[in-house]
Amino acid sequence: MSKVITPMEQDYSQWYNDLVLRSGLADYSAVRGCMVIKPYGYRLWENMRDVLDKMFKDTGHVNAYFPLFVPKSLFEAEEKNAEGFAKECAVVTHYRLKNDPANPGKLMVDPEARLEEELVVRPTSEAIIWNTYKGWIQSYRDLPILVNQWANVVRWEMRTRLFLRTAEFLWQEGHTAHATEQEAREEAAKMLEVYADFVENYMALPVVKGVKSESERFAGAVDTLCIEALMQDGKALQAGTSHFLGQNFAKAFDVKFSDSNNKLEYVWATSWGVSTRLIGALVMAHSDNQGLVLPPKIAPLQVVIVPIYKGDEQLAAITDTLKPIISQLKDLGISVKYDDSEHARPGWKFAEYELQGVPVRMAIGARDLANGVAEIARRDTKEKMTVNLDGIAFYIKTLLDEIQLHLFEKAKNFRAEHTTEANSWDEFVSILDGKGGFVSAHWDGTAETEEKIKDLAKATIRCIPLDAKEEAGTCILTGKPSNKRVLFARAY
Amino acid sequence: MSKVITPMEQDYSQWYNDLVLRSGLADYSAVRGCMVIKPYGYRLWENMRDVLDKMFKDTGHVNAYFPLFVPKSLFEAEEKNAEGFAKECAVVTHYRLKNDPANPGKLMVDPEARLEEELVVRPTSEAIIWNTYKGWIQSYRDLPILVNQWANVVRWEMRTRLFLRTAEFLWQEGHTAHATEQEAREEAAKMLEVYADFVENYMALPVVKGVKSESERFAGAVDTLCIEALMQDGKALQAGTSHFLGQNFAKAFDVKFSDSNNKLEYVWATSWGVSTRLIGALVMAHSDNQGLVLPPKIAPLQVVIVPIYKGDEQLAAITDTLKPIISQLKDLGISVKYDDSEHARPGWKFAEYELQGVPVRMAIGARDLANGVAEIARRDTKEKMTVNLDGIAFYIKTLLDEIQLHLFEKAKNFRAEHTTEANSWDEFVSILDGKGGFVSAHWDGTAETEEKIKDLAKATIRCIPLDAKEEAGTCILTGKPSNKRVLFARAY
Ligand SMILES: [Zn+2]
Ligand SMILES: [Zn+2]
Secondary structure: OOOOOOOOOOOHHHHHHHHHHHOOOEEEOOOOOOEEEOHHHHHHHHHHHHHHHHHHHHOOOEEOEOOOEEEHHHHOOOHHHHHHHHHHOOEEEEOOEEEOOOOOOOEEEOOOOEEEEEEEEOOOOHHHHHHHHHHHOOEHHHOOEEEEEEEEEEOOOOOOEOOOEOOEEEEEEEEEEEOOHHHHHHHHHHHHHHHHHHHHHOOOOOOEEEEOOHHHOOOOOOEEEEEEEEOOOOOEEEEEEEEEEEOHHHHHOOOEEEOOOOOEEEOEEEEEEEEOHHHHHHHHHHOEOOEOOOOOOOOOOOEEEEEEOOHHHHHHHHHHHHHHHHHHHHHOOOOEEEOOOOOOOHHHHHHHHHHOOOOEEEEEEHHHHHHOEEEEEEOOOOOEEEEEOOOHHHHHHHHHHHHHHHHHHHHHHHHHHOEEEOOOHHHHHHHHHOOOOEEEEEOOOOHHHHHHHHHHHOOEEEEEEOOOOOOOEEOOOOOOEEOOEEEEEOEO | OOOOOOOOOOOHHHHHHHHHHHOOOEEEOOOOOOEEEOHHHHHHHHHHHHHHHHHHHHOOOEEOEOOOEEEHHHHOOOHHHHHHHHHHOOEEEEOOEEEOOOOOOOEEEOOOOEEEEEEEEOOOOHHHHHHHHHHHOOEHHHOOEEEEEEEEEEOOOOOOEOOOEOOEEEEEEEEEEEOOHHHHHHHHHHHHHHHHHHHHHOOOOOOEEEEOOHHHOOOOOOEEEEEEEEOOOOOEEEEEEEEEEEOHHHHHOOOEEEOOOOOEEEOEEEEEEEEOHHHHHHHHHHOEOOEOOOOOOOOOOOEEEEEEOOHHHHHHHHHHHHHHHHHHHHHOOOOEEEOOOOOOOHHHHHHHHHHOOOOEEEEEEHHHHHHOEEEEEEOOOOOEEEEEOOOHHHHHHHHHHHHHHHHHHHHHHHHHHOEEEOOOHHHHHHHHHOOOOEEEEEOOOOHHHHHHHHHHHOOEEEEEEOOOOOOOEEOOOOOOEEOOEEEEEOEO
16 A cells, blocks of 8 residues: 555545554545454554543442443433434344355345344443343432443444444443532543543643533433644534433433432433544544654553664664663653564654654664764654753653643644634634634524534534633524624534 | 251252352342353453453454344255254344234234345354354455353253343353364364363363364364353253364355465354353352352452441440552452441351352451451361451452462362273263263264264263373273273262
């Protein structure tokens, strides 16, 4: 496969696909809409998962695992949820294959092994989990339940994109049960903060925290909180959601608890999730035409060292000098690879590690060695520095922190430049057709207007920001009164 | 739910179910044959997974993720593999539900959303993975591929048991590709050693390493290596398998590579896996009528401390004394819980942590405090010791090591007492009907005899041990000549 990447200015969408495939993050598969997450991409996901998992545990959650399949009768119990996902459900109808008498060596579905009740492959697990919670909850002493699950889910999508929208994806889904509305609302808000913390401080991607409009709400939720990020093409991407589910699922599955006064009440619920979609966001937010640009805190490999040498003697001298530096880097908790393979030239290696987004590259030749220096290149700005070998491990540690920060600052500046207030319809459309990004505008609060704006301008309400201030204004489309601005964008 | 556990002497199978349910490892679900892995059980699985994952990475493997679904045409490509799993396949035939006009509020499978090609929910992933490897392998430089996947798989089982046999289970499956037969055979053998190391040194469960007879081989394998463990009821359990797949999958999916002489050759393959079934083995190997007995190295919680007090003042004094000890335990890498909750009496707590198999319990009352001692109870032997508080953290650390070792020694002794040579059919049957366990006996090497023995004695050949020595003998059933003993047992 050619390693050439289509420049993003020429075709952003093709640039993204080229990048994901050629950097080894993922591959297409033989299954429609499903992808293969390749080792480099999976390593990135593991790093993200490990950080999130620790954050969940630090906030009192535990992991569990619930069945992949949801019997149809359970799936349809919460009607809005069922309605919202029915069109995307993969359905298991049979439990056996048999030899196909018409095609020797081939198999066919055994018509006699039809399930009495069809099984939906989980698109999300509220139904199967709340059906289980019914058996776990009797009294207020059984609450709260703070459970998370790492799992695969399936949503049959017609148009798919690697990581961004695939039929099967990996995610985590938290499902909590509470005795009071307030506690459940606080949980939903807390987990939104956890997501924002993760995306900003590990993925180096600033987010807007907000509430979804009714039309964009999760099917079955009372309120959906979300974090929204901005990609380099000016389109928005929903990076995580946290739902306050009220008592909807408790009512659908008859989950009641006796409170401290022995009164029976329905249980309050939340659910919250992020998925491998975040990898798509990461790629689109920071990368360039040479390849991935990964934030040091989650990069599978933080530092690569490439020796530049002629003959075994020069290599041995360089290797000897580097050994203690490599140990020191490892002791500092930095992942490092020493690539002294003979099969590729330094220039080829440089390009390869640039493609993979390794944050820091160190190159060292015979003359550098004589001078006691090495060349350090940072992936994000492509700056090169000559650095003394003495103390270079600490230099690199500081540099990794600086890169992490710099990526976040750069993305923040980009977002600031691409967040614009619009006060008229013409202004609104010209911003969207021009520089893109978030457009902050007044909206009359109705689903009808929201739908019309979507049709006319291909932009959706990303969220009503949590920090939106009261401001009298008029809806950009209808001119009706509005008391706060909401955030619009074209979105993934 | 009553916490009473049926004694194992009375009904071993009921004892096992009671234990799994009441200790909070797992729960039944609304989906036939599928279970819910509860937080305590999942934490145990996480600990096991983390150790194994490190072992895989230390032996050069990387993780990746392949689709849940296998198109039928790929599934049937390797005929033996397909034949072996066809009867257990959950099959997705449709991708949409719709409102059921006959039942308002209910959904039905949309007959217009029938898939052109049915999708098998993976019972194992050789087919989808080798179809993918075809695109990854051109030359010997692309080899070896050393990939592992942590995933859920589905095998439709008619009779299910929590952890031991469920329709859906969690596992890891390694899938490697090699340039030579020898390298692939070495890989399969190496991973068997990794499994044996894990099961013996972390799960404290001794295993016999061996090769499966042809009838017991994995469908599609040339050779299946396995580790076999013995449960307390004298039945064997297959704890892990590692398959040398030859070129079967390379041929089925046309995966060739050009060797260093530019000659095209089929690629050699292995696959290997262990699953949540190991949790069932763990429970059955060590536990007793009071509850779980967990090896310290993988126990979710290693030490519980229960203060015994009257009034807040006593509690405060105990807590003050314990604080530095708890920190010290944590510094030693020991997981510890201080249970000072007022809602339960010490005796109730003792029983609860015994049920959960926490390896070490420390109890401390006002008089103990005055004497500068605490009571230490070990879960495995139920011995209680009075121990000086001075240096107690180190005492506990050593005790945890001792418990780990002791569990292994005990299981090894049990196995030694339950491994018997049989030299006649009568002897063979009377051992199986009596004390059970492994029976080492001669067999004529034919599948017919193996099948007859299975029918007559309900015992299967667990393996031909790797360390079986040459020994002239005669088959216990047919009297035909045999040159080594094989290991029989009734098994899970
Ligand atoms: Zn900077
Ligand atoms: Zn001992």
